Amino acid sequence: MCGIVGYIGEGDAQEILIDGLKRLEYRGYDSAGIAVYDGEKLVIKRTKGKIRDLEKILQKEPLKGKIGIAHTRWATHGKPSEENAHPHRVGPIAVVHNGIVENHVELRRWLEEKGHTFSSETDTEIFAHLIEDRVKKGEDFLEAVLWTLKQIRGSYAIAVINENQPDRLIGARSGSPLVLGLGDGEYFLASDIPAILSYTREMIFLEDGDVVELKRDGYRIVDLDGNPVDREVKKISWDPSMAEKSGYKHFMQKEIFEQPRAIADTLTGRVFTNSGEIRFEFFNMDEDFVRAIERITIVACGTSWHAGLIGRFYLEKFAQIPVEVELGSEFRYRDPIIAKKHLVIGISQSGETADTIAGLKAGKEKGARILSICNVIDSSIARMSDDVLYTHAGPEIGVASTKAFTTQIVTLFMLALLLGKIRGIVSEEEVKEKIERLLQLPSFVEQVLKNDDLIENIARKYYRYQNFLYLGRHLNFPIALEGALKLKEISYIHAEGYPAGEMKHGPIALIDENMPVVAVATRSSVYEKIFSNIEEVKARNGKVIALATQGDERIKSIADDVIYLPHLTEELNPVINSIPLQLFAYHVAVLRGTDVDQPRNLAKSVTVE
Numbered sequence: 001m002c003g004i005v006g007y008i009g010e011g012d013a014q015e016i017l018i019d020g021l022k023r024l025e026y027r028g029y030d031s032a033g034i035a036v037y038d039g040e041k042l043v044i045k046r047t048k049g050k051i052r053d054l055e056k057i058l059q060k061e062p063l064k065g066k067i068g069i070a071h072t073r074w075a076t077h078g079k080p081s082e083e084n085a086h087p088h089r090v091g092p093i094a095v096v097h098n099g100i101v102e103n104h105v106e107l108r109r110w111l112e113e114k115g116h117t118f119s120s121e122t123d124t125e126i127f128a129h130l131i132e133d134r135v136k137k138g139e140d141f142l143e144a145v146l147w148t149l150k151q152i153r154g155s156y157a158i159a160v161i162n163e164n165q166p167d168r169l170i171g172a173r174s175g176s177p178l179v180l181g182l183g184d185g186e187y188f189l190a191s192d193i194p195a196i197l198s199y200t201r202e203m204i205f206l207e208d209g210d211v212v213e214l215k216r217d218g219y220r221i222v223d224l225d226g227n228p229v230d231r232e233v234k235k236i237s238w239d240p241s242m243a244e245k246s247g248y249k250h251f252m253q254k255e256i257f258e259q260p261r262a263i264a265d266t267l268t269g270r271v272f273t274n275s276g277e278i279r280f281e282f283f284n285m286d287e288d289f290v291r292a293i294e295r296i297t298i299v300a301c302g303t304s305w306h307a308g309l310i311g312r313f314y315l316e317k318f319a320q321i322p323v324e325v326e327l328g329s330e331f332r333y334r335d336p337i338i339a340k341k342h343l344v345i346g347i348s349q350s351g352e353t354a355d356t357i358a359g360l361k362a363g364k365e366k367g368a369r370i371l372s373i374c375n376v377i378d379s380s381i382a383r384m385s386d387d388v389l390y391t392h393a394g395p396e397i398g399v400a401s402t403k404a405f406t407t408q409i410v411t412l413f414m415l416a417l418l419l420g421k422i423r424g425i426v427s428e429e430e431v432k433e434k435i436e437r438l439l440q441l442p443s444f445v446e447q448v449l450k451n452d453d454l455i456e457n458i459a460r461k462y463y464r465y466q467n468f469l470y471l472g473r474h475l476n477f478p479i480a481l482e483g484a485l486k487l488k489e490i491s492y493i494h495a496e497g498y499p500a501g502e503m504k505h506g507p508i509a510l511i512d513e514n515m516p517v518v519a520v521a522t523r524s525s526v527y528e529k530i531f532s533n534i535e536e537v538k539a540r541n542g543k544v545i546a547l548a549t550q551g552d553e554r555i556k557s558i559a560d561d562v563i564y565l566p567h568l569t570e571e572l573n574p575v576i577n578s579i580p581l582q583l584f585a586y587h588v589a590v591l592r593g594t595d596v597d598q599p600r601n602l603a604k605s606v607t608v609e
Helices: 013-023 051-060 104-113 125-136 141-151 251-257 259-267 287-292 302-319 354-365 380-384 403-422 428-449 452-462 474-491 500-505 527-538 573-592
Strands: 003-008 031-037 042-048 067-073 088-090 093-101 154-162 169-174 179-182 187-190 202-205 211-215 218-222 295-300 323-327 342-348 369-374 387-390 467-472 494-499 517-520 544-549 561-565
Touching: 003 013, 003 093, 003 154, 003 169, 003 211, 013 031, 013 051, 013 067, 013 187, 031 051, 031 093, 042 051, 067 093, 067 154, 088 125, 093 125, 104 125, 125 141, 125 154, 141 154, 141 169, 141 211, 169 187, 179 218, 187 211, 251 259, 251 573, 259 403, 259 428, 287 403, 295 302, 295 354, 302 323, 302 342, 302 403, 302 474, 342 354, 354 369, 354 380, 369 380, 369 403, 387 403, 403 428, 403 573, 428 573, 452 561, 452 573, 467 474, 467 500, 467 527, 474 494, 474 517, 474 573, 494 500, 500 527, 517 527, 517 573, 527 544, 544 573, 561 573
Parallel strands: 295 323, 295 342, 342 369, 369 387, 467 494, 467 517, 517 544, 544 561
Antiparallel strands: 003 067, 003 187, 031 042, 031 067, 088 093, 093 154, 154 169, 169 211, 179 187, 179 202, 211 218
């Protein structure tokens, strides 16, 4: 959530900054602003609303300059308004900030006692006042920033410019992501890779406590005490075009259709049919530890939590290890029982999810080994982990996760097979057979995507309904949860995912002709059970949309609409089953006229609590 872009060089700062903000729109925001030094003075433009509203202002009064900062804000302290939009300025100092200042009330009171006057309700303005206070006393700009950061409790990523020293741009991070981009005589700061990927692929992922000073002729990174810090330069392999819509109406639509490629990329170079080997680049766990693992805890949020629920089935079946799946926002406030023979797995598309990071830290402090599954190279979660399994999904811009979800499931499947093989639970021949099936998955997903027109027609029948119930059993219960979440996120329809076997314990009271039920009823070991649940729905005049396996004529007799899907294996069908639910949610949202890629009140990466 929120987006920072900073630039110093010889290019058009306004153009670069606005372009960067547009590429961060997926993170979610309610206001936008920009500050550029025009050669004589620092000029700030801000507005409540979308970046296009800021562009209208800039069309009338363009900012010409070669250094600047820009921001999209998602309100935490203070309502969405022009006054609360970033950048915030005090004297010559302008600041943009992501994160939360936990001690902002006491700092604000202290500053007000010193005569400072605040113009906003935000905690961010604290930074500008503290830095300005030191600079006014003659302290060096960088030293003033370092002193200020030591006063802050909480999380932050900031970019700061000083009207009196327009040859310097300073950035810092602690708990919120910030990326440094290296160009030819120019430098960039951004909250995420896509903002600056069109300008450079050479990037440094700043770590907590890093402060970077940028000038046109170079940069330096220091810690909070001013000591030099070395950070490795990473070359980003993503193609900039991967973050464009490429002819699709929405990023979400594009990312749904990218899933065959994303799954194939996640498998490439990792599974070997002939030898039955599974290899991960950054998996460093020795076999003795694998054999000694007593318990696994998966920590995740939202869609990643749903992937974790499916991963639990895989890990318990193939590796015979007890697994619990925890919501990061709850796990962080417990005192979990964790031991040294305990593996904690964090799952996060961005690798920056605050609650998941906190959960992994709790596990690490108690001596557990940390393994992460994420999509963004060198993200915070990846850096704090002992082992990292990257999903090679490419940049995911749509707020509602699609390809990240399916590649997370695939990665968990491979991990479970690998652990099971090492522990002697799964034979080499069994691994070979499952790898063969796994390699067929991209083509099966392609087959499902050919149902797009059918699913759109079904969406036209149901998009006016206000409530939906999604039912699934066993491996498909998490798919029901995920399908309901997708519909909620982007169409604003109330939807609830439920284990079908629990329907008689409450939700059946809701069933009538105004409550459509989506049933995940593909071929499985519990098919007869879910079929019986559908009959119960029909007995109460419910309308049923069923996901069924090709050739299942029986289900036509009770379902109002059927989406037929190919059968691969019961273990891998959840990936296949998730695709039509993504498409259904997408088409319903489009028909209802909602903002598919930037649904209200949501952010792509929840980097603050």
